[in-house]
Amino acid sequence: MKGTSLELDGVSVQYGNTTALEAVSLSISAGERVGLVGPSGSGKTTLLRLLNGSVLPDQGDVHVSGSPLYTLSRTDLRRVRASIGFVYQDHRLVPNLQVSQNVIAGQLGRVSLLKSLRMMLFPSRVMVEKAHEILCRVGIGEKLFERTDHLSGGQQQRVAIARALFQEPQVLLADEPVSSVDPARAKDAVELLTRISREENLTLVMSLHNLDLAREYCERLIGLRRGRIVFDEPTSSIQESHFSELYRIGEGEMLADGA
Amino acid sequence: MILCLMIAFVWAYSHLGLRGEDLHPSSGGLKVLGEFAARALTPALTSEADFVPEGTRPLLYIALSSARTTLFFAAAGMSLGLFLGIVLGFFSSTSWWAGDFGGVRRSSPSRILGRVLFPVLYGGSRVIINLMRSTHEVLWAVLFLTAFGLSNTAAVLAIAIPYGGTLAKIFSEMVDETTREPAHALRGAGASGLQTYSFALVPQALPDMIGYSFYRFECALRSSAILGFFGFPTLGLFIRQSFSSLNYGEVWTFLYVLLGMVLIFDWWSGAVRRRLAP
Amino acid sequence: MRRQEDKGRSQEVQLLLAERPRNRFVRGSLYLLLALIMVSWTFGDLQVDELFSTHRLRNLNRFLSEVRPFPLHGKEWDWGVALSWAQEIFKREGLEATLSTLGISVVAILLAGFFGSLMALPAARNLACSEPFLPEIRPPPLRARVFYALLAPVTRFALILLRAIPEYIWAFILLAVMGPSAWPAIVALAIHNTGILGRLQAETVENVNPNPLSALRGLGGKRSQLAAVGLLPLLLPRGLLYLFYRWETCVREATVLGMLGFSSLGFWITDARARLQYDRFLFFVLLGAAVVLIGDFISAFLRRIVRKA
Ligand SMILES: Nc1ncnc2c1ncn2[C@@H]1O[C@H](COP(=O)(O)OP(=O)(O)OP(=O)(O)O)[C@@H](O)[C@H]1O
Ligand SMILES: [Mg+2]
Numbered sequence: 143m144k145g146t147s148l149e150l151d152g153v154s155v156q157y158g159n160t161t162a163l164e165a166v167s168l169s170i171s172a173g174e175r176v177g178l179v180g181p182s183g184s185g186k187t188t189l190l191r192l193l194n195g196s197v198l199p200d201q202g203d204v205h206v207s208g209s210p211l212y213t214l215s216r217t218d219l220r221r222v223r224a225s226i227g228f229v230y231q232d233h234r235l236v237p238n239l240q241v242s243q244n245v246i247a248g249q250l251g252r253v254s255l256l257k258s259l260r261m262m263l264f265p266s267r268v269m270v271e272k273a274h275e276i277l278c279r280v281g282i283g284e285k286l287f288e289r290t291d292h293l294s295g296g297q298q299q300r301v302a303i304a305r306a307l308f309q310e311p312q313v314l315l316a317d318e319p320v321s322s323v324d325p326a327r328a329k330d331a332v333e334l335l336t337r338i339s340r341e342e343n344l345t346l347v348m349s350l351h352n353l354d355l356a357r358e359y360c361e362r363l364i365g366l367r368r369g370r371i372v373f374d375e376p377t378s379s380i381q382e383s384h385f386s387e388l389y390r391i392g393e394g395e396m397l398a399d400g401a
Numbered sequence: 402m403i404l405c406l407m408i409a410f411v412w413a414y415s416h417l418g419l420r421g422e423d424l425h426p427s428s429g430g431l432k433v434l435g436e437f438a439a440r441a442l443t444p445a446l447t448s449e450a451d452f453v454p455e456g457t458r459p460l461l462y463i464a465l466s467s468a469r470t471t472l473f474f475a476a477a478g479m480s481l482g483l484f485l486g487i488v489l490g491f492f493s494s495t496s497w498w499a500g501d502f503g504g505v506r507r508s509s510p511s512r513i514l515g516r517v518l519f520p521v522l523y524g525g526s527r528v529i530i531n532l533m534r535s536t537h538e539v540l541w542a543v544l545f546l547t548a549f550g551l552s553n554t555a556a557v558l559a560i561a562i563p564y565g566g567t568l569a570k571i572f573s574e575m576v577d578e579t580t581r582e583p584a585h586a587l588r589g590a591g592a593s594g595l596q597t598y599s600f601a602l603v604p605q606a607l608p609d610m611i612g613y614s615f616y617r618f619e620c621a622l623r624s625s626a627i628l629g630f631f632g633f634p635t636l637g638l639f640i641r642q643s644f645s646s647l648n649y650g651e652v653w654t655f656l657y658v659l660l661g662m663v664l665i666f667d668w669w670s671g672a673v674r675r676r677l678a679p
Numbered sequence: 680m681r682r683q684e685d686k687g688r689s690q691e692v693q694l695l696l697a698e699r700p701r702n703r704f705v706r707g708s709l710y711l712l713l714a715l716i717m718v719s720w721t722f723g724d725l726q727v728d729e730l731f732s733t734h735r736l737r738n739l740n741r742f743l744s745e746v747r748p749f750p751l752h753g754k755e756w757d758w759g760v761a762l763s764w765a766q767e768i769f770k771r772e773g774l775e776a777t778l779s780t781l782g783i784s785v786v787a788i789l790l791a792g793f794f795g796s797l798m799a800l801p802a803a804r805n806l807a808c809s810e811p812f813l814p815e816i817r818p819p820p821l822r823a824r825v826f827y828a829l830l831a832p833v834t835r836f837a838l839i840l841l842r843a844i845p846e847y848i849w850a851f852i853l854l855a856v857m858g859p860s861a862w863p864a865i866v867a868l869a870i871h872n873t874g875i876l877g878r879l880q881a882e883t884v885e886n887v888n889p890n891p892l893s894a895l896r897g898l899g900g901k902r903s904q905l906a907a908v909g910l911l912p913l914l915l916p917r918g919l920l921y922l923f924y925r926w927e928t929c930v931r932e933a934t935v936l937g938m939l940g941f942s943s944l945g946f947w948i949t950d951a952r953a954r955l956q957y958d959r960f961l962f963f964v965l966l967g968a969a970v971v972l973i974g975d976f977i978s979a980f981l982r983r984i985v986r987k988a
Pocket of ligand 1: 157158160161162180181182183184185186187188285
């Protein structure tokens with residue numbers, strides 16, 4: 143069966159003396175589509191990065207598919223990471239490589255150094271065609287050999303999605319996949335991600351600022367506020383009051399703004 | 402700052418015991434200058450020596466073949482230097498092991514690798530490249546000459562060593578200065594440190610690296626010509642010979658050949674860099 | 680059905696591949712360079728194998744036996760003796776040579792900085808044109824237009840010529856003209872670096888933000904006023920960075936230029952070599968390396984200060 147379950151177990155993360163996440167526990171089962179909402183700075187990005195092990199928790203544990211992420215050996219960690227696709231808020235593509243190379247780089251986690259050299263410099267025909275197929279799926283097939291930094295922000299975002307898909311992941315993490323595109327395209331991108339996750343039974347976790355999109359496309363919503371979970375419920379039982387509670391400007395923040 | 406520079410200037414000036422009037426050439430010097438400058442527009446096309454031994458090659462042949470030697474030494478030295486620069490540059494850059502690529506286990510043997518082995522390798526290669534760089538190519542050449550005697554390999558090595566050090570330093574700085582985000586992304590997708598280095602960090606620095614290598618090639622050409630002054634069969638040798646036998650026309654011929662080569666390379670490296678700019 | 684789709688895709692990819700933007704010039708340049716390198720290794724008469732022939736190795740052996748400090752010839756190695764030997768040479772010649780090497784480099788780079796900045800102004804295409812930063816209402820007279828059309832290219836070419844000829848050759852020729860003093864070395868270094876700093880500075884001028892200068896020009900500022908008021912403050916930090924960076928190279932070159940016969944380190948290197956005193960020879964080479972490292976260190980330190988300010 144495809145899809146991988148994710149679990150956070152009493153996780154706290156601190157950067158210096160700011161607490162990004164505090165005692166967060168949740169579990170996401172395989173194939174679930176979860177939206178992460180919350181005001182700026184509430185810890186959405188941090189939570190997503192915990193899930194592929196690029197942030198270390200100060201307390202608690204992260205389990206991917208039942209195995210605890212931080213006791214894995216180097217090779218096991220690589221394998222787990224290779225099965226998790228991450229679409230970053232700021233794309234994080236290599237600007238002066240071709241789109242095809244950026245997409246193919248998604249597979250680096252699965253091959254040795256020598257093989258990856260061949261793959262990146264002289265990709266086989268099969269590989270290029272696969273990259274093309276995925277790019278067509280995200281709607282920019284004709285950009286295959288373009289230089290990545292010659293694309294618009296929205297197109298680069300699609301390349302980032304394509305790279306994550308090229309990984310053949312079981313989990314797709316997306317950090318505000320709509321931040322750099324116009325509203326219509328934002329909807330497109332979210333729809334694309336959910337469609338793909340449905341088609342391939344991928345676990346999908348994405349953070350979203352757009353609440354309407356979050357409600358429309360996610361089965362389950364998790365509200366974060368100042369590093370704590372405020373609600374974690376199926377979308378059907380979410381009320382408007384949930385959101386107003388989530389985005390309410392707290393007293394401390396009022397003071398800070400006034401000062 | 403400016404004041405400090407002025408003080409430094411005054412100190413250096415007085416320490417060297419420089420006098421303004423020494424700047425004016427003596428009458429003998431003026432004569433040399435006049436005769437030398439007079440030939441600028443009429444470089445020699447055939448040998449100017451009073452006595453040309455039987456079997457001597459024509460001047461233009463000598464000029465072109467020494468230009469060829471100059472070019473060959475520069476290219477060979479530069480290629481060796483590039484090799485050293487790439488290898489040592491890799492070890493002198495921190496970005497493939499230091500910093501937070503995230504997610505290594507809290508207590509893992511690889512941590513020890515990152516804390517001890519890599520820093521030691523890094524420090525070691527920094528020391529090596531600084532030693533390579535600290536001695537001028539001419540001094541390397543003289544050192545090899547003294548140790549081995551005259552050999553063309555000595556010229557190539559003399560260029561390769563300091564150039565390798567400099568290239569390593571610049572390459573590592575260029576790679577370390579690139580943005581790290583793409584590297585983090587690949588790391589998060591399971592790529593190893595070496596893979597992220599080769600496919601996220603180096604590609605971003607590559608245009609600068611290529612541009613700089615072309616520029617250094619031009620410098621290598623000059624260095625190679627200079628080595629001739631120490632006996633290697635490059636342009637410098639013939640410039641020195643002709644100048645000392647007062648055949649200024651010949652000197653100009655050789656100078657023009659050198660100038661031509663350098664100008665071509667200057668244009669070439671400029672053109673490449675312009676096209677690599679984003 | 681599936682197969683047909685695959686075939687269509689592969690055709691499409693081929694098409695895209697054929698149309699992809701390519702940088703033919705850079706690619707060609709790289710291949711050409713590679714070819715050049717291969718040719719030079721094959722036809723360069725580099726005598727690599729000959730380097731390890733027996734008489735070379737004999738040379739090497741002799742050299743290695745003679746680089747031992749003189750008082751220690753044929754004796755056990757003793758750090759104390761070696762150090763006092765080194766100290767004595769350093770006191771007798773080394774210190775003086777080190778200081779004059781540094782002195783030559785300092786005078787030369789400051790001269791180069793001065794003349795380089797001066798030449799940068801007519802070399803900058805945005806300043807040295809007939810209508811700098813602001814179009815004129817009446818077109819300038821033909822004479823002025825021709826003059827300014829020529830000024831920048833001619834200055835640039837002059838700068839290229841200055842830097843295309845290596846310091847060593849300048850010094851070699853100047854030595855014959857000026858006679859022995861530190862001047863030929865200084866002037867040679869200054870000439871070459873004027874060419875380099877001039878171009879770098881000209882590029883800074885060309886990349887300057889034109890808006891404030893347009894405003895100044897609009898107020899009726901002359902070119903010289905623009906340069907003094909509008910450009911100088913902007914150029915200074917960048918110029919100092921370049922200056923210190925080139926000074927590093929100047930120290931290196933100053934060591935070597937002494938070989939032509941000025942009292943810098945290079946002079947003592949050739950001197951020791953000519954007398955076959957290989958121990959002193961190596962001592963001075965190492966001292967030169969130390970001086971260069973110190974120069975690098977000072978330069979890095981100064982550049983950090985400039986960057987912060
Ligand atoms: N690298 C870091 N160093 C220090 N503090 C950090 C770092 N990354 C995040 N933080 C802090 O952690 C908290 C949570 O940040 P996070 O990026 O997870 O928020 P977010 O919900 O993704 O916000 P946004 O919606 O603006 O992207 C914030 O207070 C932030 O300032
Ligand atoms: Mg965020």
